[in-house]
Amino acid sequence: MNKRWVLSWSGGKDACMVLDQLTSQGYQVVCLITTVPKEIGRTFGHGERTELIQAQADAIGIPLEWISCSFDSYTEDFISSLQSLKNKYEVDGVAFGDLYLDEHREWGENTAEQAGLLSGFPLWMKKEEAGAALKAFVDSGYKAKVIRISNRKLDENWLGREVDVSFLNEIVETGICPMGEAGEYHSYVYDGPLFRYKIPIEKGDIVELETTKRMELILRKDHSNKG
Known part of the structure; x- marks a missing residue:
């Protein structure tokens, strides 16, 4: 891996783990990138409001770049934005938080290559290692809540839960991927070692969608810096 990276940022635990790993290994993450399709006006990955993703970037202290896109031209828009960021930040590559789904990795590799960048997948693992990966997150000091669940995999009671030891012990009993790699659940990280403040x-309202349920998070304005 080279030294200067942009990081595909969903706001969830996987992206946070990539950021922590790259930083601990001495690499520089010069900006976070988040896609926002115009059709929904929310983030592509988790359907989160942009203000909550911006709050994470502010707390971490890394610039955030929005990739405005359309579902019809998502890949083309992503590549075009990467090309612009390559020049703006003088980056060497783009890092992704994918774990073991080959089709996701292939997409990331192809888009990065077309933008003239390297691609990095610091968390890449075997499917059976997902439980250990979730334990590593729980032990890391980062704090996250479940904000979205697949109706086919989990019930509403999982929404709003803290991703902690209790969550780890119970999620492994469900038979789904403990990390939620296939969209079984999504999370929002709100504190941890790289955050300057919590x-x-x-917790807000629960919204019923076609195949998922989402818990809206309410961002209070009483940010208080650590220490």
């Missing part, structure tokens, strides 16, 4: 969030 993001003040509250």
Whole structure:
């Protein structure tokens, strides 16, 4: 891996683990990138409001770049934005938080290559290692809540739960991927070692979607810096 990276940022635990790993290994993450399709006006990955993703970037202290896109031209828009960021930040590569799904890795590799960048997958693992990966996150000091679940895999009671030891012990009993790699659940990280302060969030309404349920998070304005 080279020294200067942009990181595909969903706001969840996987992206946070990539950031922590790259940083601990001495690499520089010069900006976070998040796609926002115009059709929904929310993030592509988790359907989160942009203000909550911006709050993470502010708390971490890394610039955030929005990739405005359309579902019809998502890949083309992503590549075009990477090309612009390559020049703006003088980056060598783009890092992704994918774990073991080959089709996701192939997409990331291809888009990075077309933009003239390297691609990195620091968390890449075997499917059976997902449980250990979730334990590593739980032990890392980062704090996250479950914000979205697949109706086919989990019930509403999982929404809003803290991703902690209790969550780890129970999720492995469900038979789904403990890391939620196939979209079984999504999370939002709000505190941890790289955060300069804890993001003040509250649980909001639960929204029923076609195949998922989402818990809206409410961002309070009483940010208080650490220490």
